[in-house]
Amino acid sequence: MAEFPQVLGIILCERVLQDVLRNDAISCINIHSGMTVQGFPAVVPLLFAFAQVSGSHHEFSYQFKMVDRQSQIIAMSPVAKVEPLPNRYMTHKIISAFSGLIFQEEGMYNVVLALNGHDASVLPFQVVQVAPETVA
Numbered sequence: 001m002a003e004f005p006q007v008l009g010i011i012l013c014e015r016v017l018q019d020v021l022r023n024d025a026i027s028c029i030n031i032h033s034g035m036t037v038q039g040f041p042a043v044v045p046l047l048f049a050f051a052q053v054s055g056s057h058h059e060f061s062y063q064f065k066m067v068d069r070q071s072q073i074i075a076m077s078p079v080a081k082v083e084p085l086p087n088r089y090m091t092h093k094i095i096s097a098f099s100g101l102i103f104q105e106e107g108m109y110n111v112v113l114a115l116n117g118h119d120a121s122v123l124p125f126q127v128v129q130v131a132p133e134t135v136a
Contacts, residue, residue, distance in 0.1 A: 005053040005060060007121035008091060010113055016048045016095050026050065026093050034126035037103070042127065044101040049077065051113050051121070053092045055085045064096045065112040066125070074109070075101050103127045 012032045019025035028050050035044070049064040060082050066075040077096035085092065103109070111123040 005056045005092060005115060005120075007113055007115070008052045008054060010049065010051045010111060010121060010123040012111060012123065012125060013048050013050065014046070016050055018095075024090075024093065026095075032125070034128065036128050036130045038130065038132050040103065040105055040129065042103040044103070045099070047098045047101055049096050049098065049111060049113075051094050053094065053115070055088045055090045055092065056082070057084045057088065059084055060116050062094050062096075063114045063117075064098070065114065066098060066101060067110045067112055068104075069107045069109070074103075 011028050013028040014030035014032070015028075017027040017029065028048075032047070035042070051062075051064075053062075061079050062082060063079045064077040065073050068074050075098045077098065080094070080096065082092055082094060106127055106129045109125045109127060111125055112119050113121045113123075
């Protein structure tokens with residue numbers, strides 16, 4: 001049976017930069033654990049999901065999903081394949097994006113990372129409504 005990679009961490013951010021000369025050098029810009037909005041529906045034009053998983057000598061697939069509190073999928077990335085690594089001590093860095101993400105209501109959402117079609121890890125993402133500030 002093929003080994004199953006372990007999720008080491010998930011990050012949501014506005015931009016992911018990858019070094020041209022060193023593919024393993026990744027920068028995540030403007031990391032988010034949630035967001036505040038003034039009203040609903042709230043639209044997020046682009047949000048990147050980045051995860052690091054343990055090394056695998058076997059090909060595997062991954063997909064990120066954004067799930068609401070009723071466990072309904074509100075957005076998902078395409079399924080992507082990952083090639084094996086030559087060394088088990090190396091880690092896979094996987095990236096996807098949610099484009100045109102729409103939140104219909106306040107609450108706790110979850111970013112789910114599925115590996116080979118099985119939910120492997122979850123990152124909570126809170127959306128909170130705040131009143132607009134009044135200008136004096």
